[in-house]
Amino acid sequence: MLSQLRDLDLQLLRLFVTVVECGGFSAAQGELGIGQSTISTQMAKLETRLGFRLCERGKAGFRLTPNGEQVLAATRRLFAAIDTFKDEARGVADKLLGELRIGLSEGLATEVLERVAEAIGRFRGRNQAVQIELLTAMPAELERRLLQDQLHLAIGYFSGNQAALECRPLFRERQVLHCAQGHPLFEGGEPSLQDLQRADRVHHPYRLVQTREPLQSASSSAQTEQVDGALAFILSGRHIGYLPEHIAAPWLARGRLRALQAEALGFEVQFHLARHRGQHPGDAQQALSEDLLAAFAT
Template sequence: MLGQVQDPDLHLLRLFVTVVEAGGFSAAQGVLGLSQPTISQRMAQLESRLGYRLCSRGKSGFQLTEKGTLLLEAARGLLLNIEQFRQQASGVAGRLLGAVRIGLAESQDKAVSVKLATAIAAFRRREESVQLELISAPPAQLERLLLEQRLDYAISYFSGNQAAFDYQPLFAERQRLYCGKGHVLFGEAGVSRERLQQMDQVRHPYRFLKGGEPFQSQHSMAMAEQIESVLTFVLSGRHIGYLPCHYAQGWEAEGVLWALDPGLDFLVPFTLARHRAQVVGEAQQAFAQDLLAAFA
């Protein structure tokens, strides 16, 4: 039986809540960054500590036991109270304390970096002693860190499929279809859609889950999640691919990238996302205010 709650127990309870919210052991692998056997082992440790089964897995899928359902409610309440205590203990004497963790999609436009720097400068003018942490990562990783509540906010493009998140619009990024020097289309103007359809296009596994790209070719023998990797494929002269205009501009000026059809451009909305269940402290609220003001 669980007579006394210790730090390892809290880690196991967080894992249990994440597994339930993800919908099962398999679905939780990407969220937790752990293999299914490891998740199963840790769930077994928690059940051993508690002295009863929490869930069942079979042909009907993942399902909580009655005791598992009761523990889920209790665990959520406990974790929320711990976070509230941490935030309340930090915000004393009118001074902002603690830490603010912000995730940022990689390869941002200079204008975005300037606005983010403006927000940081405004925040530093407050009465505060706050540790600010900036983490650059691909959108899928930022989404996972938000789900794990290891970030307070994230600035990126998102699928919009996470019901657990709140999204606030910040700006839009223009994407354009490019080929590299040595490609059969390099230097050509007015390329037909039919001809473009025959080209091998770099596929992005996450970026536009809702099919936002106005053009998708019939062929794809290349896949990349990060912008730098897409650029590498395009520079090979064997693939076409979408890149942010601001990112491709310098390569275009050097004569190694060629814009295929500006009529196929589209805008990717970037938002400020946070986990709804995460308690927002005074420092987090203040930074979000400065951030939204800078981008406004």
């Protein structure tokens, strides 16, 4: 009685199916590449393993016993299931699985979001079944979440002080100093550097870690890391501050904002695709990273 299926049993069952499909031992010799006596010996082994005869062979010709008919049908189902398993296993091996948590810096330009969307579209075109979570946060928060392995990837501008982060450049964003309608510097000619240094400026604590803002005025009673917060302070008419060009553009068009020494005091911020160096990237993370880099390279 066959109580456990072994590799040898599968080999014997395949021989049995071939013999049946060829119509007998003699006819199966060419297909199997072995002699009739060897085929007979192998069939006897299989029948011993099963505990019953599978076929009658002799002068009357080759024919299956009732048990043989049942084993033939069961064997064909078995091999079909094995083929299905191999196909599915092969598909799983080629399929990207799991979850991805991606952080985006708040206040990104429309064209940047379009590139991110393009990358997601490319990724979804792959053989994948990945759950993706997107969240927006301030740069310092994105950096913290990366370091605590709460994010797989993040797009933002980072302090550059964390050796634990691997950063790959994606795009640059220009920042320009602005004031709003109602501010003393809104009207008249271009203000001097001294005028700007005396003005109450919106303070960005995270950006100052990088010391990238050309105007380093000490006069500040307003503090925020968020673009929306900076815009609100500036629109109050009581503060000057830096804004990304794409954020300021609609307000400039409406006459509510004025750029201050844009050429001299404007600067660019490099945005990166970042990940934690200590976190081993899975196949899905690597694939999405490739798609993001490709989207921003075009």
